[in-house]
Amino acid sequence: MIPINRPIIGQEEKDEVQKVLESGIVTNRLGEGPMNKAFQNELSEFIGVKRVLTVSSGTAALHSALLAGGVKNGDEVIVPPFTFVATANVALLVGAKPVFADIEPRTYTLDPNRFKKAITKRTKAVIPVHLYGHPADMDPIMEIAEDKGILVIEDCAQSIGAEYKGKKTGSIGHIGCYSFYASKNMTTGEGGAVTTNDDELAEKVWMIRRHGEKEEYQCQMLGHNYRMPEIEAAIGRVQLRKLPSFMEARTKNARALTEGLKDLSALELPIVKDWAKHAWYLYTTRVRKEKSPVERNDLMKKLSENGITAAAYYESPIHLSPYYVKTYRYKKGSFPESEKAADEVMSIPCHPAVTDRDLTRILETLYRLLKQQD
Numbered sequence: 001m002i003p004i005n006r007p008i009i010g011q012e013e014k015d016e017v018q019k020v021l022e023s024g025i026v027t028n029r030l031g032e033g034p035m036n037k038a039f040q041n042e043l044s045e046f047i048g049v050k051r052v053l054t055v056s057s058g059t060a061a062l063h064s065a066l067l068a069g070g071v072k073n074g075d076e077v078i079v080p081p082f083t084f085v086a087t088a089n090v091a092l093l094v095g096a097k098p099v100f101a102d103i104e105p106r107t108y109t110l111d112p113n114r115f116k117k118a119i120t121k122r123t124k125a126v127i128p129v130h131l132y133g134h135p136a137d138m139d140p141i142m143e144i145a146e147d148k149g150i151l152v153i154e155d156c157a158q159s160i161g162a163e164y165k166g167k168k169t170g171s172i173g174h175i176g177c178y179s180f181y182a183s184k185n186m187t188t189g190e191g192g193a194v195t196t197n198d199d200e201l202a203e204k205v206w207m208i209r210r211h212g213e214k215e216e217y218q219c220q221m222l223g224h225n226y227r228m229p230e231i232e233a234a235i236g237r238v239q240l241r242k243l244p245s246f247m248e249a250r251t252k253n254a255r256a257l258t259e260g261l262k263d264l265s266a267l268e269l270p271i272v273k274d275w276a277k278h279a280w281y282l283y284t285t286r287v288r289k290e291k292s293p294v295e296r297n298d299l300m301k302k303l304s305e306n307g308i309t310a311a312a313y314y315e316s317p318i319h320l321s322p323y324y325v326k327t328y329r330y331k332k333g334s335f336p337e338s339e340k341a342a343d344e345v346m347s348i349p350c351h352p353a354v355t356d357r358d359l360t361r362i363l364e365t366l367y368r369l370l371k372q373q374d
């Protein structure tokens, strides 16, 4: 079975883990043992940002960013409804209300005009998501946000390596949040990082990571235990060194898929804006209802029967998930672009472990299943 994504861990990671275990330093009460310190510095150089704080997950990174930004009860946080639910849940975790603004249909990222329309007096933060590894259109988002004094938190969970107009994601907004979950372009198993050029925000995240303490037992603000273990940081350092070769393989595979599928009218293929470098976390097509002989979910099932994993990220936009319907009474039709995307998207494997033979199999199978209408 060709998986949709999988961690690629080699002997180098195992050797580094062994060294950490032998050192006896498996964690550090400040979250900054030697491996975490080095990982933070290397990430900050790679992303081109002044400060990086490693944390225990992408969700922890987003939650810390909102806490550091002072977002609280009664505030509103604007998020796209077409993303992983963590992006909206973190607003609820600080007592704020997630307010949805629809996406731009070709890049699946926050539409700056809809963001502008969703702003109220209560808006404190916005979280653009660089979905699938394609950056959101950050310039207009920053312009609108800075005009209104809104904190911009980039959700970079899916975008390590991606660039917007030559700048790495996570170095453009006021604060950026990465995830190193197992499926991501580089992984530490679970894990995350907060990035910022703002020393004050960085100091707050530093405290939040260890229960708001600056000095031992002197809690200054509400925080959590969001430290990253040393073993994870050691794995992350090796993965970061391998990231350029992972990115090259993803880009090569994405190009091969686009070249191979371009004549298949049943599929709409992903685009790359001329200002973007895509990280290709996911290669996401749309199955065009009017042109496809097979319905999207049946197509995914048939691909699975042929040993190919295809997946719909995300089958339901957040506002139509049961918890949000129950809590906020959202109805179908509230965010049409996100709902349409949820009905149509289908991601197919493009990760570095996909071989040329796998690519041929993916292309041949899709042609066999979809060609008859052309």
Ligand SMILES: Cc1ncc(COP(=O)(O)O)c(C=O)c1O
Pocket (backbone or CB within 6 Å): 057, 058, 059, 060, 083, 084, 086, 087, 129, 155, 157, 158, 179, 180, 181, 190, 191, 192
């Ligand atoms: C867009 C997005 N935001 C946030 C997260 C949360 O990251 P984590 O799973 O590391 O908590 C993810 C991860 O899956 C994600 O894809």
